[in-house]
Amino acid sequence: MTDSARTPSDDEALVRVRGLTTVLSGKTIFDALDLDIPRGRITAIMGPSGTGKTTLLKHITGQMRGDAGEVWVDGVNVPALDRRQLFALREKIGYLFQNSALLTDFDVFENVAFPLRQHTDLPEELIRNVVLTKLQAVGLRGAAGLMPSELSGGMARRVALARAIVFDPMLILYDEPFVGLDPIALNQVLKLIRTLNQTLGLTSVLVAHELEAIKQVADHIYLIANGKVVAHGDPNAIAGDGSPWTRQFFGGEADGPVPFQYPAGDYAQALGFPGGAA
Numbered sequence: 001m002t003d004s005a006r007t008p009s010d011d012e013a014l015v016r017v018r019g020l021t022t023v024l025s026g027k028t029i030f031d032a033l034d035l036d037i038p039r040g041r042i043t044a045i046m047g048p049s050g051t052g053k054t055t056l057l058k059h060i061t062g063q064m065r066g067d068a069g070e071v072w073v074d075g076v077n078v079p080a081l082d083r084r085q086l087f088a089l090r091e092k093i094g095y096l097f098q099n100s101a102l103l104t105d106f107d108v109f110e111n112v113a114f115p116l117r118q119h120t121d122l123p124e125e126l127i128r129n130v131v132l133t134k135l136q137a138v139g140l141r142g143a144a145g146l147m148p149s150e151l152s153g154g155m156a157r158r159v160a161l162a163r164a165i166v167f168d169p170m171l172i173l174y175d176e177p178f179v180g181l182d183p184i185a186l187n188q189v190l191k192l193i194r195t196l197n198q199t200l201g202l203t204s205v206l207v208a209h210e211l212e213a214i215k216q217v218a219d220h221i222y223l224i225a226n227g228k229v230v231a232h233g234d235p236n237a238i239a240g241d242g243s244p245w246t247r248q249f250f251g252g253e254a255d256g257p258v259p260f261q262y263p264a265g266d267y268a269q270a271l272g273f274p275g276g277a278a
């Protein structure tokens, strides 16, 4: 890796986003966005629908590049990496999608073993040990022989989590991990996110809408809107800071900085009434 792709020191922040500007189909998603994801902590990214939360995760993994700015992960600037360096970086990042995305023709064991078989030549005995260790970590070693169709939504999410940590990542990205879970499964996933972050020394980034769940698990929240960070801080402090953004977002108010009305032309004119704007 060249020196120009490496920062001198990144002791506190594992991810450092600086001046990230991204325009997609003519729409500005990020407008000189700056944020830091601290090492070893759990950070939640929140914001109105379509604000670019998933897109931000894709910038961190290098699946997408912005039009300007820097995305430093563990001291390397992701947009400056070549293909080989990107693959090396991605092996250090676990990614948990909302729909779990398990392979339906493979049992639980093979789903977790899949990345190891794809990317390594490890002997079968070692694969078995790694897979069983990861399944034990999510409480599902006993479910190794089940097919995905035999799993509840919460179990499927935990199998996907076991698969996401199979390479012992430094960073794990959760995209909407709580959607569709009943309260018991939700609590199990929350507990796992916390435990894994602590025991495996991970850094976790969560994209989610469920404020109560976020309050229980996250150390820090970034609220993103209109391409920028509009609030950030401790979950309890930020939810009560009284700014228009946090009032609308955390209070679930229908109108506010995010307008209820989608931009439209003159109403009277649209209805054909005289006196509408010309």
Ligand SMILES: Nc1ncnc2c1ncn2[C@@H]1O[C@H](COP(=O)(O)OP(=O)(O)OP(=O)(O)O)[C@@H](O)[C@H]1O
Residues within 6 Å of the ligand: 024, 025, 029, 047, 048, 049, 050, 051, 052, 053, 054, 055, 056
């Ligand atoms: N590849 C792409 N090309 C064009 N537009 C895109 C692309 N990917 C995402 N977008 C647009 O970028 C915006 C942000 O999308 P993104 O999925 O990141 O939002 P989000 O904050 O995660 O939303 P939600 O909370 O609804 O999941 C949306 O308007 C989306 O339509």
